[in-house]
Amino acid sequence: MAPSVESIVQFENVGLRYGTGPEALIDLSFTLFSGQFYFLTGPSGAGKSSLLKLLYLAQRPSRGMIRLFGSDLMTLARDRLPGFRRRIGVVFQDFRLVPHLSAFDNIALPLRIAGMRDQDIATPVREILDWVGLSARGDALPATLSGGEQQRVAIARAVITRPDILVADEPTGNVDPDMAVKLLRLFEALNRMGTTIIVATHDVHLMTRIKRAQMMRLEAGRLSDPTGALRYPPRPSDMTGWADKAPQQGEPRR
Amino acid sequence: MIGALFPTGHDRRLIPQARLTGPMPWVIAVMLFLTLLAAAAALALGSAARQINADLAGRATVQIVNADGDARQKQALAAEALLRSDRAVASVTQVSEAEVRALLTPWLGSGATSRDIPLPALIDVDFRAQADGATLTRLRRAMQPVAPDARIDAHGQWLKPVFDLIATLRWLAIALVALLALATTASVMLSARSSFAAHADTIDIMHLLGSTHQQIARLFQRRIALDAALGALIGCLLAAPVLWMLGRAAARLDSGLVSAGSFGPIDWLLLATVPIAGIALAVFTARVTVLGALRKKL
Numbered sequence: 001m002a003p004s005v006e007s008i009v010q011f012e013n014v015g016l017r018y019g020t021g022p023e024a025l026i027d028l029s030f031t032l033f034s035g036q037f038y039f040l041t042g043p044s045g046a047g048k049s050s051l052l053k054l055l056y057l058a059q060r061p062s063r064g065m066i067r068l069f070g071s072d073l074m075t076l077a078r079d080r081l082p083g084f085r086r087r088i089g090v091v092f093q094d095f096r097l098v099p100h101l102s103a104f105d106n107i108a109l110p111l112r113i114a115g116m117r118d119q120d121i122a123t124p125v126r127e128i129l130d131w132v133g134l135s136a137r138g139d140a141l142p143a144t145l146s147g148g149e150q151q152r153v154a155i156a157r158a159v160i161t162r163p164d165i166l167v168a169d170e171p172t173g174n175v176d177p178d179m180a181v182k183l184l185r186l187f188e189a190l191n192r193m194g195t196t197i198i199v200a201t202h203d204v205h206l207m208t209r210i211k212r213a214q215m216m217r218l219e220a221g222r223l224s225d226p227t228g229a230l231r232y233p234p235r236p237s238d239m240t241g242w243a244d245k246a247p248q249q250g251e252p253r254r
Numbered sequence: 255m256i257g258a259l260f261p262t263g264h265d266r267r268l269i270p271q272a273r274l275t276g277p278m279p280w281v282i283a284v285m286l287f288l289t290l291l292a293a294a295a296a297l298a299l300g301s302a303a304r305q306i307n308a309d310l311a312g313r314a315t316v317q318i319v320n321a322d323g324d325a326r327q328k329q330a331l332a333a334e335a336l337l338r339s340d341r342a343v344a345s346v347t348q349v350s351e352a353e354v355r356a357l358l359t360p361w362l363g364s365g366a367t368s369r370d371i372p373l374p375a376l377i378d379v380d381f382r383a384q385a386d387g388a389t390l391t392r393l394r395r396a397m398q399p400v401a402p403d404a405r406i407d408a409h410g411q412w413l414k415p416v417f418d419l420i421a422t423l424r425w426l427a428i429a430l431v432a433l434l435a436l437a438t439t440a441s442v443m444l445s446a447r448s449s450f451a452a453h454a455d456t457i458d459i460m461h462l463l464g465s466t467h468q469q470i471a472r473l474f475q476r477r478i479a480l481d482a483a484l485g486a487l488i489g490c491l492l493a494a495p496v497l498w499m500l501g502r503a504a505a506r507l508d509s510g511l512v513s514a515g516s517f518g519p520i521d522w523l524l525l526a527t528v529p530i531a532g533i534a535l536a537v538f539t540a541r542v543t544v545l546g547a548l549r550k551k552l
Contacts, residue, residue, distance in 0.1 A: 058462055060552055079466070081552065086464030098456050100270055109268075110463045157463075 007067075008034040008165060008196050009055065014064030016050055024050045026221045028064070032198070034164075037191045039207045040200040042218035048200040049093065049169055051218060055198060056090045056167045057081055069164070086114055089163035089195075091171040095154040097142040103149075104129065104138040107156045114161060128156040131186060133179070147174035155183055159190055166190060168199045172206060184209055268460075269453050269473050278478070281441045282485025283492065286532050289434040290493035293528050294500075296427035297521045303420045311384045311410040312344075316377040320403040323372065329401035330375035336396055342381055342389050349376040385410070435535060442482075442536045446474055446543040457548075467548040475541045482536035486529035497525075 009032040016025040025047045032038060040048050053059040054066065057073070066073045068084060076084070089110075097106045107128060108121045129135045132152035142150055151174045158166060166187065172180035180203070188210060191197045199206075207213065217224040316333055320326040330348060337346045354373050362371075381389070385408050397404045410417075450457065457470055501517070517525075 056462060057552065078552075082464045082466045084464075085462060090462060096455070096459050096462075098268065098459055101267055105267060109460070113460065113463050113465045113469065 006034045007031045008069060010065075010067040011054075012065040014054065014061045014066060016047075016054060016059065017062040023062070024221050025054070025061075028223055030216065030223060032196060034196055035191070035194050037188070037197045037210050037213040038199070038216055039210075039213050040198060040216045040218065041202070041207070042224075046218040047221040048218055050221075052090075052167050052169050052198070052200055055165070056088050057085050086110070086161065087164040089158035089161065089166040091151075091155050091158045091166070091168035093169035093173070095142075095150045097150055097153055097157075099142050102139050102141060103134060103145065103153045106142065106153055107160055110157060110161045124160060128160050132156045132183070148176065148179060151175055152179070152183070155186070159186065159195075162190065162193065163195060165196045165198065168197070170201055171199060172201070172203060177205075180206060181209065268456065269449070269477055276481070278441075278445050278481040279484040279488065281445075282438065282482050282532065282536065283488035285434050285438045285441070286486050286489030286529055287492045287496075289431055289438075289532065290489065290525060290528055291496065292427045292430035292434060293525060294493075294497050294517075296424055296431060297517065297524060299420050299424035299427060301518065301521060303417060303424065306413060306417070306420075307384075307410070310413060311408070312381045313410075314379045314381070314385055314390065314406055314408045316379060316397070317405045317407070318375040318377075318401055318403050319405065320374075321372045326372075326375050326403070329403055330377065332400035333397050333404050334377055336400055337377065337379055337393070340393065340396070342383070342385070342393075343379055344382045345380045347378040349378060351375075379406075438532065438535060439539045442478060442539040443543045445481075446478060446540040447547065449474060449477070450544055450547050461548075461551055467545055470548060471541050471544040474544045475537045478540035479533060479537045482533040486532050489532075490529055 011028045011030050014025060014028040015023050017023045028051070040051065042048050050059070054061055057068075060073070069087065071080075071084075098109065101109070104125055108125045111121050111124070126135065126138070129138050132155060134149060134152055134156070137145065137149060140149075142153070145153065151171065155168070155171055158168065168187070171187075172183055175183065184206060187197050187199065201207065207215065316337070318326050318329045318333065320329065334346055334348055337343050351373060354376055358373070390406055390408055394404075394406055397406070460470055
């Protein structure tokens, strides 16, 4: 797909290798457009988390070119990376909450990092806590929260700043179906406000919930559709072979 | 302004610390206590050297040793006149024979008063500035024709070994201050590194949420600032009575040499900067260490 003024992420022949091992991602070339909703699918070990790491700037590619918000990441000055990261909300697969901060303080962390004053923080944090159904658990430490509650705190932290891009790695893996749908509605609402959403998931049911979402499928480190022409709904041929292999909850994934 | 140096409530929750139950404030307290003692010694020795130098280096004694009383007196008068006319000399005082005999009585007993024992004529000379070797040589040569038996001794020369010892001790004290500063730096580096490792996950999360390296380093430097301030306070509280007691003991010695080593207001001011410099050093070290560790991150 040709670059466009609306493109927010561009990958060109991107490869990622950890140490001296084989490439985890091979020749990825695609463009993501601002305000779109993308699902990233693929079997376990296909490289979904590695791709997300490139997207949320936790990793540099071993080769190729990545443009984010119109800037070439390979030539971008290091001191500009934090500013870019603040425009990207991330829901980590393992939540990555700060264990000694309450749910409230975990959610407030991106706002504090952005320099917001304490008196301006309370209202948006309480609103989002209410939205994820945790208004009574604001003072609780992560260790005292259930897996589902921790996941909701992680999601609330990722969306509190209304980022330009939201990257979520299995964001509904630990919540019940009703809460999963509710969280997806939150993502959809954010998407309607202009946030580009990228959700890595194995949950086929979830993917059918967002009518205008597009799908990216990774297999053995390569996009299964090398043109990056993403489509919805996924064709049955796209789904066979990986949905069955999807790990069950609790099974370790890459 | 000072508040900006120390962690806010949120910062303390983000990077929790053990406070006084942790080793860092105590390590800094001990280092600072020793640094204060070494710095006080360096200042006292410097002050003593300056004081003694000011008292003695500008003075000399001329002795005329001649058994013949008339010849001795003649040479003494000639030497005195010559010294008075010299531009380097501020004042000249001939010590009377009675005074010389009185000075010797404690050693020689009543025999010192006997006219049979010839005593040298003594002339005290105060110079306008410190008498250097060239001045003394010039005066020796000038006195040679008029007072061939005259011998000029600069007071500073007698105390040169003492000066050398004081200077050596002073440099030793300064070296101790430098070594203690190095040891403090190393301790803070170790503490910052271990704290950085203990909070690696939190730092990673902050990093991915868009924290700048400066923001993360500030958390650690504020934390270390608080530890260092507590340590400095304890160190000062320990050092103050020790210095006071040493001062009192030195005063009781009633020796010109020791009393010359007492502190002036500037010395006290310099000592007061030691804890401040200690805190600044700890904060700077923590900052450099953490920024160095963060440089390895993307």
